[in-house]
Amino acid sequence: MAHFKKKRGNATPEVSTASLPDIIFMLLFFFMVVTVMREGERKVQVVVPQATQLEKLEKKSLVNTIYIGRPTKKYQSIYGTQPRVQLDDKFSNHLDGDIALFLEQHKLKVNEQLWGQIITSIRADRDVTMGIVQDVKTALRKANQLKINYSATPDAEKMNAMN
Structure with missing residues (x-):
């Protein structure tokens, strides 16, 4: 009668890579769904x-x-060269109504409990006169948006002189 020998080697079994493509595609789809792309195109020059x-x-x-x-x-032939106000991806012609609508649309995207923490950031070009900025601030005040932030870049020379 024949005896069968069991091979007892020190080799470990290989890891199956058959499910690896599935995992990669799941990660790809996850990041595609979660990533937020920039919604609008900036139509004004802002320094x-x-x-x-x-x-x-x-x-x-x-x-x-x-x-x-x-x-x-790109837009100077249509809108001219005078300073303009851009909300999302369109220019505003009627500040009071457009800004109020702009703020309400943003509120719909935010949890109701956080409405009091919403901040409006004004990114104004440094060569724009304060008249148009004041008109925007007045429209924000009428829409009851009182938290306002002005965007700026750090002045390295003055900050180094202060330290």
């Missing part, structure tokens, strides 16, 4: 002023951004 005392905003989802500046070359 923000420099400042020495800056504060970084923590919750970006609670920030509305209003751009104020001259239209880019």
Whole structure:
């Protein structure tokens, strides 16, 4: 009678890679769903002023951004070269109504408990006159948006001189 020998080697079994493509595609789809792309195109030129005392905003989802500046070359033939106010991806012609609608649309995206923490950030070109910025601030006040932030870049020279 024949005896069968069991092979007892030190080799470990190989890890199956058959499910690896499934895992990669699941991760790919996850990141595609979760990633937020920039929603609008900036139609105005904005070079923000420099400042020495800056504060970084923590919750970006609670920030509305209003751009104020001259239209880019692509839009100058349509809108001219005078400074304009851009809300989302369109220019505003009637500040009071457009800003109120802009704020309400943003509130719909935010949890109701966080409405009091919403901040409007004004990104105004440094060459824009304060008249148009004051008009935007007045429209924000009428829409009961009282938390306003002015965007700026750090002034490295003055900050180094202060330290």
